[in-house]
Amino acid sequence: MGMVVIKCPETGRVISTGIEMDRERFRCTAVFFSRTYCKMCAATHEWFAKEAWVYESALANGTSGGRESFGGGAA
Numbered sequence: 360m361g362m363v364v365i366k367c368p369e370t371g372r373v374i375s376t377g378i379e380m381d382r383e384r385f386r387c388t389a390v391f392f393s394r395t396y397c398k399m400c401a402a403t404h405e406w407f408a409k410e411a412w413v414y415e416s417a418l419a420n421g422t423s424g425g426r427e428s429f430g431g432g433a434a
């Protein structure tokens with residue numbers, strides 16, 4: 360699961376929209392329009408899905424360490 364983020368048009372900083380969505384789903388989502396309150400500008404920015412992208416922080420933790428060993432019970 361990732362977080363939909365946009366770039367603040369005023370400061371150029373990346374801000375979170377608070378919308379959680381995975382990248383695949385976001386890509387398949389029809390173009391939508393939304394508003395996000397920006398703390399840095401103390402204003403609400405309006406944005407389109409095409410201006411947003413999904414930031415997946417979960418990827419850094421990677422759970423794909425396929426190292427399972429089924430040892431033959433040496434008790």
Ligand SMILES: [Zn+2]
Pocket residue numbers: 367368369370397398399400401404
């Ligand atoms: Zn802003």
